[in-house]
Amino acid sequence: GENVEQHPSTLSVQEGDSAVIKCTYSDSASNYFPWYKQELGKRPQLIIDIRSNVGEKKDQRIAVTLNKTAKHFSLHITETQPEDSAVYFCAASGSGNTGKLIFGQGTTLQVKP
Amino acid sequence: DTAVSQTPKYLVTQMGNDKSIKCEQNLGHDTMYWYKQDSKKFLKIMFSYNNKELIINETVPNRFSPKSPDKAHLNLHINSLELGDSAVYFCASSRQERTEAFFGQGTRLTVV
Numbered sequence: 001g002e003n004v005e006q007h008p009s010t011l012s013v014q015e016g017d018s019a020v021i022k023c024t025y026s027d028s029a030s031n032y033f034p035w036y037k038q039e040l041g042k043r044p045q046l047i048i049d050i051r052s053n054v055g056e057k058k059d060q061r062i063a064v065t066l067n068k069t070a071k072h073f074s075l076h077i078t079e080t081q082p083e084d085s086a087v088y089f090c091a092a093s094g095s096g097n098t099g100k101l102i103f104g105q106g107t108t109l110q111v112k113p
Numbered sequence: 114d115t116a117v118s119q120t121p122k123y124l125v126t127q128m129g130n131d132k133s134i135k136c137e138q139n140l141g142h143d144t145m146y147w148y149k150q151d152s153k154k155f156l157k158i159m160f161s162y163n164n165k166e167l168i169i170n171e172t173v174p175n176r177f178s179p180k181s182p183d184k185a186h187l188n189l190h191i192n193s194l195e196l197g198d199s200a201v202y203f204c205a206s207s208r209q210e211r212t213e214a215f216f217g218q219g220t221r222l223t224v225v
Contacts, residue, residue: 034213043203043216044156087154094158099144099207100169101214103156 002027004092006104014112019077021107023090026071032093033066033073034101039086047088048075080111116140119204119217126194127225134189134220136204143209144168145187147179150201150219162187194224 003026013019025033031052036044050057050064050073057064061080066073073092077084087106094100119136126132138145146169147159161169165181176192187204204217 032212038154043218045216046213049213089156099146099163099209099212099214100158100161102158106154106156 002092002094002102004090004102004104006090006107008107009105010108010110012110012112013080015080015082017080019075019080019084019109019111021075021088021090021109022072023074023092023104024070024072025092025102027092027095027102028071029095030092030102033064034091035062035064035075036089036091036103037086038089038106044089077109080109082111082113085109085111115218117204117206117215117217119202119220121220122218123221123223125223125225128194128196130194131190131192132194132222133191134202134204134222136187136189136217138185138204138206138215140206140208140215142206142215143184144207145181145184146205146207146214147187147189148203148205148216150203152200156203160187160189191222194222196224198222199224 006023034049037047038044061078063076090104091101117138144163146161150156159173160179162181178190181187201219201221203219205214207214
């Protein structure tokens, strides 16, 4: 079935360090991979996304890489700041043209000042 | 000028009651969704509608019934509420498949 595995479940880093979150997906037909940030008590909000025809995408301190062969994709945050503390979710598009997203289990990132 | 809005934000109710959550989007999107986020923060899709037509119904108990009166609205009605229904329910919309999904602020449902 469709599945997205996300690791680690929690991540604690010092301010200024980098953070990396990794995901694997099962459906080889998935071709859209968004990352969402959810602050406590708030809605998930898109921070970056990548499509299967691209291997890497960067937006300021955030980058995402995709390895379609291995069905892996990763989020990289550099020069972390306390306001980066949140729960991060990876997702992969589900089968068919439904817009359905299969979410990973989430990673709680804590950036210590 | 909220893009995806849902009401109410909080809902506390007793077991066995029936309740509804409303969702509206002003983005002109064709597709709307309901997601459930459980106590472990896991986000799982429940339903998806495209132009008022149901296109996804993940194995959700039939006590949950979505209704889309038009493509800007997707409501969720829940019958005979159970303790296990307690969760945060998010409405979302997207322009088309494989594009950004915009989420509403969530409805925290607590069944007592």
